[in-house]
Each structure stands twice: as structure tokens, then as C-alpha cells.
Amino acid sequence: MPEREYLAGEFFLSGDDACAEGAISAGCRFFAGYPITPATEIAERMSERLPEVGGNYIQMEDELGSMAAVLGASWAGVKAMTATSGPGFSLMMENIGLGIMTETPCVVVNIQRGGPSTGLPTLTGQGDMMQARWGSHGVYSIIALSPSSPQELYDLTIRAFNLSEKYRLPVLVMSEAATGHMYEKVVIPPSGEIELLARRKPTVPPETYLPFAPDADLVPPMANAGEGYRLHVTGLTHDERGYPAMTVEAQDRLVRRLVDKIERNKADIIALEEDGTGDAEVVICSYGVSARVSQIAVERARGEGIRVGLLRLITVWPFPDDRVRELARQVKAFVVPEINYGQIALEVERCACGLAKVVLVPHMGGRVHAPELILEAVRQAAR
Amino acid sequence: MSEVSLKRHPLDDYLRVARMPHIWCPGCGLGLVVNCFLRGLLRSQLNLDKVVIVSGIGCTGRAAGYINLDSFHTTHGRAVPFATGLKVANPELEVVVISGDGDLVAIGGNHLIHAARRNTDLTVLCVNNFVYGMTGGQMGPTTPLTARTTTSRGGSVDRPFNIPHLAAASGAAYVARWTTAHVRRLEKAVTEALLKQGFSLVEILSPCPTYYGRMNKQVTGLDQMKYFRDNSVIKSGIDPKGVGIEVNGPIVVGKFIDRG
Numbered sequence: 001m002p003e004r005e006y007l008a009g010e011f012f013l014s015g016d017d018a019c020a021e022g023a024i025s026a027g028c029r030f031f032a033g034y035p036i037t038p039a040t041e042i043a044e045r046m047s048e049r050l051p052e053v054g055g056n057y058i059q060m061e062d063e064l065g066s067m068a069a070v071l072g073a074s075w076a077g078v079k080a081m082t083a084t085s086g087p088g089f090s091l092m093m094e095n096i097g098l099g100i101m102t103e104t105p106c107v108v109v110n111i112q113r114g115g116p117s118t119g120l121p122t123l124t125g126q127g128d129m130m131q132a133r134w135g136s137h138g139v140y141s142i143i144a145l146s147p148s149s150p151q152e153l154y155d156l157t158i159r160a161f162n163l164s165e166k167y168r169l170p171v172l173v174m175s176e177a178a179t180g181h182m183y184e185k186v187v188i189p190p191s192g193e194i195e196l197l198a199r200r201k202p203t204v205p206p207e208t209y210l211p212f213a214p215d216a217d218l219v220p221p222m223a224n225a226g227e228g229y230r231l232h233v234t235g236l237t238h239d240e241r242g243y244p245a246m247t248v249e250a251q252d253r254l255v256r257r258l259v260d261k262i263e264r265n266k267a268d269i270i271a272l273e274e275d276g277t278g279d280a281e282v283v284i285c286s287y288g289v290s291a292r293v294s295q296i297a298v299e300r301a302r303g304e305g306i307r308v309g310l311l312r313l314i315t316v317w318p319f320p321d322d323r324v325r326e327l328a329r330q331v332k333a334f335v336v337p338e339i340n341y342g343q344i345a346l347e348v349e350r351c352a353c354g355l356a357k358v359v360l361v362p363h364m365g366g367r368v369h370a371p372e373l374i375l376e377a378v379r380q381a382a383r
Numbered sequence: 384m385s386e387v388s389l390k391r392h393p394l395d396d397y398l399r400v401a402r403m404p405h406i407w408c409p410g411c412g413l414g415l416v417v418n419c420f421l422r423g424l425l426r427s428q429l430n431l432d433k434v435v436i437v438s439g440i441g442c443t444g445r446a447a448g449y450i451n452l453d454s455f456h457t458t459h460g461r462a463v464p465f466a467t468g469l470k471v472a473n474p475e476l477e478v479v480v481i482s483g484d485g486d487l488v489a490i491g492g493n494h495l496i497h498a499a500r501r502n503t504d505l506t507v508l509c510v511n512n513f514v515y516g517m518t519g520g521q522m523g524p525t526t527p528l529t530a531r532t533t534t535s536r537g538g539s540v541d542r543p544f545n546i547p548h549l550a551a552a553s554g555a556a557y558v559a560r561w562t563t564a565h566v567r568r569l570e571k572a573v574t575e576a577l578l579k580q581g582f583s584l585v586e587i588l589s590p591c592p593t594y595y596g597r598m599n600k601q602v603t604g605l606d607q608m609k610y611f612r613d614n615s616v617i618k619s620g621i622d623p624k625g626v627g628i629e630v631n632g633p634i635v636v637g638k639f640i641d642r643g
Contacts, residue, residue, distance in 0.1 A: 019421060029472075064461060065461070065467075069464045070469030072464070072472070076472035076476060232399070232454050243399070383609075
């Protein structure tokens with residue numbers, strides 16, 4: 001990309017800005033969206049940057065249309081994205097399901113705010129984490145990443161595109177108002193240094209191509225519209241030809257594969273950051289902006305002699321069952337601070353299976369936790 | 384040894400023959416719609432590898448599955464924005480939306496008017512059978528006043544949309560209405576709509592003998608076709624605001640809008 005089009009260097013950017021730049025770096029050349037606080041700035045920046053790099057921005061009439069347009073653009077062969085917050089996320093759910101069912105690579109960013117409903121439009125929340133996993137109807141699995149800084153909003157948007165192309169599904173970037181509107185240093189590497197993945201293409205001619213017959217990793221190679229493959233793509237349960245097949249057998253084959261292609265590839269998908277968990281008696285399990293606040297609690301707790309570690313979920317879905325189960329055999333307790341009334345804490349509890357206590361540090365939203373709240377929970381857990 | 388003669392439909396090259404027989408009822412107009420669409424498409428001489436069909440949910444939505452082109456059977460009401468994404472991302476594609484009255488004008492109404500407003504280069508075939516057929520014959524936004532359906536058993540009291548007027552007022556570049564009884568004119572309208580640069584909409588009135596017809600004294604598909612033939616009047620160029628449909632009223636058909 002010519003210099004004018006590609007930014008490289010050190011910048012002072014908001015999380016939203018960084019997200020947009022991550023998308024551009026990842027090769028995203030289509031954005032369809034609708035303004036919503038606190039994600040609007042992503043749309044605004046994409047509306048300026050996409051024409052500069054030969055892409056297209058379209059502002060749709062609502063979030064339902066936005067998600068549909070993103071899927072269409074992806075099938076036209078273009079990396080596509082949208083960005084929204086809670087109310088828009090709810091509206092997008094049906095078509096996220098269509099994206100999952102049709103195995104359409106794309107990225108959906110949710111800069112979370114206080115909910116439910118209109119809630120706190122300008123203030124932070126983390127209340128959509130379970131919705132990220134279960135928000136669309138039916139049986140499926142999903143990938144959701146949780147950045148803790150503007151730098152990570154840049155990095156993880158790129159990772160989201162890579163995962164979406166590799167595993168053929170919508171990948172969610174779950175951030176919050178606090179991070180989206182935070183300004184920090186963001187380092188953008190020279191374009192040649194970023195690893196980018198693209199959907200695997202068919203190696204057979206149209207006559208023998210089966211659009212939904214998977215390779216060994218459970219992901220089918222993907223032809224695009226307009227390449228002569230005469231595809232049929234439907235949201236109905238379908239067979240390997242892509243044709244509707246509304247039978248118990250076809251449902252079992254298809255739906256299991258949609259889940260298994262994520263669950264069986266967890267080792268590749270899951271990213272965690274651990275600090276001091278090796279000999280910890282208490283582990284704080286957190287994500288997003290709450291993980292940043294937790295770092296302060298960790299330092300102070302250590303200063304008080306408590307053996308505390310931090311397990312930061314960079315990938316929230318699929319949930320790192322194995323690592324949490326392992327830690328549950330070692331620690332007295334997990335402390336889970338999140339800006340909701342207990343969502344990821346439920347997953348920690350499920351995996352801890354009674355072997356360790358799970359202490360939720362909830363916050364209904366509007367602000368990040370005071371570190372003291374988390375620290376006090378750690379002290380109690382360590383007793 | 385006797386020869387087996389293989390019966391082929393003249394359009395078999397453009398149909399997904401492995402999926403025949405289709406699910407549509409005897410007397411349904413959708414067979415004619417697909418036929419006229421394919422003939423109109425062939426006349427347009429567009430590169431078939433670049434033609435993409437997008438449909439929504441409903442009986443008409445199933446057309447995407449039977450046509451042997453790149454085809455996308457999407458969610459209810461969202462065919463038009465899906466099509467918009469395809470077209471904007473790759474303008475070389477010729478994107479055609481084939482969907483029903485409920486899908487395009489009820490749940491999909493907002494997307495329809497905005498696509499017309501933007502004058503996005505799409506061709507929309509709106510098959511209007513006055514009911515929600517797939518779910519068993521409920522009233523919809525085009526059910527004429529007093530018509531009976533499963534959710535208006537005493538006769539509908541809701542005013543219907545006048546689709547050509549809606550599309551034209553929203554900014555469409557090409558607007559026409561024909562019925563499945565007007566096969567040659569419909570075929571020609573398909574060609575014109577496909578080749579038109581801008582947002583084109585062709586409303587196609589179609590029989591649903593299983594529900595609308597049966598509940599409104601037009602028991603067979605042929606009865607409904609005769610009704611279309613006997614009650615339609617061609618008025619191309621007329622202002623579409625006057626082409627609303629009433630039970631026992633005239634059905635005004637023609638090419639209403641064709642503008643630059």
C-alpha cells in the first residue's frame with residue numbers, strides 16, 4: 001500500500017481509532033454500519049480511511065441491514081466489518097446467526113456500554129459477554145476476543161480478521177466504552193510485518209466443488225460469488241452441496257461441525273496472558289478493561305504478601321476450560337471482576353467444579369471498578 | 384432395445400435439476416416467475432457467472448435454490464441489504480433480488496425504501512401473491528381490503544401498500560408491474576430491469592391457489608390467472624400513485640417509471 005494509505009509508526013489514538021486502523025491493516029475493505037455511542041468513531045474513521053485504500057463505506061439504515069450487508073460483501077470476496085454497541089448488537093443477532101450458518105468470514109465489534117436496553121449510552125459496561133456466546137438462536141460456537149487497551153484493539157482486530165478467515169465465521173471483538181474512548185500510544189508496524197490470513201480457496205473446478213464439504217480442520221474451502229462456482233448458500237440446514245436438507249442426519253452433521261470446528265481448534269484460537277499464576281493461591285480471572293484495573297489490585301496484593309496471579313482472557317470465547325480446570329486444582333479461589341452481575345464468572349465456576357471458590361466482584365456499569373474493591377475480594381479469598 | 388427419451392425442460396441448464404421436483408404447489412405462479420426470469424436474463428446477454436440471486440424467506444425465497452447461478456437464501460426481510468453488500472463490494476456482479484411481498488415490503492420494507500433511495504444498482508423482483516404463503520396464508524401488507532386470509536377471516540380491514548408507488552416515491556429508477564398471465568411482457572420487463580443502471584423493481588402478481596385463491600373464490604391457479612387476464616389493464620407511463628389494487632377492481636399493469 002502506498003505510504004499515504006498505510007499508517008505505520010507510533011500514534012496517540014483512541015481505542016475506536018485503533019480498531020479502525022487494525023481493520024485497515026488487516027485488509028478490511030468494506031464497512032457497513034450505523035452510528036451508536038460509543039462505537040460511532042469507528043464508523044467515522046472507516047468512512048474516511050476506506051476510500052483512501054480503495055475500499056467502500058456504506059452507512060446502512062439500521063444494524064439489521066448493516067450485518068446483512070457485511071455478509072454480502074464477504075461473499076463478494078471482500079474482508080468486511082461492522083461496529084456497534086449493545087442495542088445494535090441485539091439487532092445484529094439474527095444475521096450473526098446467518099453468518100455462522102453460512103460460514104461467512106467477517107468481524108463484528110461491540111464497544112459495550114451500560115445496559116440493558118438504552119442503559120448508559122456513553123458509559124462503560126461488560127454486560128454482553130454471555131450474549132456474545134449465546135445471543136443468536138440455535139446451536140453454534142463463536143470466537144470472541146477482549147482487548148484491554150487501544151493497542152490491543154488494534155492488534156486484536158487484526159487477529160479477529162485472521163481467525164474469521166481461517167475458521168469461516170463472524171468473529172466478535174468485545175470491548176467497552178472505557179477502552180474505545182481511551183487515548184493511548186498505539187504502535188502500527190510496517191505493513192510487511194503483519195501476518196494476514198485469507199480464506200482457503202477451492203482447488204477443484206466448479207463441477208466437483210462441494211461448498212460445504214470440510215477439510216481436515218473441519219473448515220470448507222470457500223469460493224466467492226462471481227467466480228463461476230454457481231454456489232447455493234442458505235440459512236436452512238444444508239448438506240455438503242449447500243442445498244437445503246432438513247433431516248435429522250443433516251442437522252447433526254452440520255451443527256456438530258459448526259461447533260466442533262471451533263472447539264477442536266481451541267489450542268490455536270485461545271490466547272491468554274498470565275502473570276504470577278505459577279505459585280498463586282488466588283487467581284484473578286478477568287478480561288478487557290477490568291483486567292487492567294485488576295493489575296493494580298495484583299500489585300497491591302503482592303505488596304501485602306498475598307500470592308495472587310492474574311489470568312487475563314484475551315480470548316473469552318471459546319472459554320479456556322482446560323486452563324481454568326488446571327488452576328482450580330492449585331488455587332484456593334478465583335476472583336472474577338467484571339462490569340456486570342456475573343457472566344464470565346459463571347464459566348469460571350463451571351470449570352472450577354467446586355475445587356476452588358469463585359468470588360464475583362460485580363459492578364453494574366457506568367465506570368470501571370475501583371482497584372480497592374478487587375483488592376478487598378482478593379484479601380478475603382486469601383484468608 | 385427401445386430408446387428411453389429423456390424429458391428435459393428447455394431451461395434445465397439454468398435450473399438445479401438435482402433438486403427437482405420443487406416444493407411449490409400445483410397452480411402456483413412461481414414456476415412462471417422463474418421461467419420468465421430466466422428467459423429475460425438470457426435475452427439480456429449478461430455474463431451468467433457474474434449474476435447473483437439473493438432471496439429472503441417465503442415461497443418466493445425458495446427460487447434461489449432452484450436457479451443454477453450463485454444464489455443466496457438469506458434471512459427474512461434482509462435480501463436487499465445483503466444484495467447491497469454484494470454489489471457495493473464487487474460492482475462487477477449483477478445482483479438480483481427475488482423475494483415475496485411479505486419479505487420485501489413488511490419486514491424488509493425499510494431496506495427496500497432505502498435501497499431505492501440510494502438508487503443502488505439492483506434488480507428486485509417482488510412476487511406478490513397477497514398473502515404469507517409459506518406459513519399458511521396469513522394476511523400481509525399487500526392483502527387487499529376485504530380479502531379473506533387465515534388472520535383476516537372476516538375480511539382484511541388493513542389498507543395494503545401500493546408497491547409501485549412506494550418504490551417510485553422512494554427513488555427507484557425503473558418500476559413496472561405485470562402478472563404471471565403476462566409472460567412475454569414480464570420477460571421483457573426482466574431484461575429491461577436487469578440492464579437498467581440503478582434501482583429497478585418489477586412487481587409480479589402471482590396466484591396462490593392453496594391459500595389466497597381458495598379463501599377468496601379463485602380456487603385454482605387457472606382461476607386466478609383468468610382473474611388477472613380479465614381484470615388487468617395496461618397503462619404504461621401512468622403515475623403509479625393511482626395503481627393500488629382492490630378486490631374486484633382493475634389491476635393496472637405496465638412500465639410506470641423508467642428514468643435516468
